[in-house]
Amino acid sequence: MASVTRFGATLRALSCGVLGLVIFAAASPTAAQVWRSDSGRGTYANPPLNADYPDPDIIRVGDDFYFASTTFVNTPGLVILHSKDLVNWDIVGHVIPRLTGNPKYDLADGGDYRHGVYAPSLRYHKGRFYIAVTPVGGHTRIYSAAKITGPWTMRELDREAFDPGLFFDTDGKAYIATAIGSNGTITLC
Numbered sequence: 001m002a003s004v005t006r007f008g009a010t011l012r013a014l015s016c017g018v019l020g021l022v023i024f025a026a027a028s029p030t031a032a033q034v035w036r037s038d039s040g041r042g043t044y045a046n047p048p049l050n051a052d053y054p055d056p057d058i059i060r061v062g063d064d065f066y067f068a069s070t071t072f073v074n075t076p077g078l079v080i081l082h083s084k085d086l087v088n089w090d091i092v093g094h095v096i097p098r099l100t101g102n103p104k105y106d107l108a109d110g111g112d113y114r115h116g117v118y119a120p121s122l123r124y125h126k127g128r129f130y131i132a133v134t135p136v137g138g139h140t141r142i143y144s145a146a147k148i149t150g151p152w153t154m155r156e157l158d159r160e161a162f163d164p165g166l167f168f169d170t171d172g173k174a175y176i177a178t179a180i181g182s183n184g185t186i187t188l189c
Helices: 002-027
Strands: 057-061 064-069 077-083 089-096 117-125 128-135 141-145 153-156 165-168 174-178
Touching: 057 117, 064 117, 077 117, 089 141, 117 165, 128 165
Parallel strands: none
Antiparallel strands: 057 064, 064 077, 077 089, 117 128, 128 141, 141 153, 165 174
């Protein structure tokens, strides 16, 4: 019986201690720490973005920089960031509200994490933003919008262009460079 009493007293002491920590943390004026590379004195620390933004494509339109990144099967998908100085970045939106074309994207049968969208190619041409991206195992999709914040429309091509590189020539024709496989062959569509 004595051990039960000691256990109860210890449990009460621990719960009071935890409660005290919770109250202390809630009353603490310390704000959450967010990575900022800009020192505010004209210098910055690397990395400018201390986050996971794989396969980035960055373009400049006037005085603005825009950044698109891989998001795999996570949605909203194809994150878009904006910067005026390549140091301070803000998320301004996502291109894909919901990834479609495969039931596994909706977590059916365990999901499809290793698929989804990789390596977006972001471009600006004649007043519109374009993104070419190919869901793994699917056909290449071209998204376009008049504003970087959307709304975005999508057209699907009749073929797959792995890690597409979108290019607009001076005559207005659009091309996609792709390298399917590991032999180094580059195909121009």
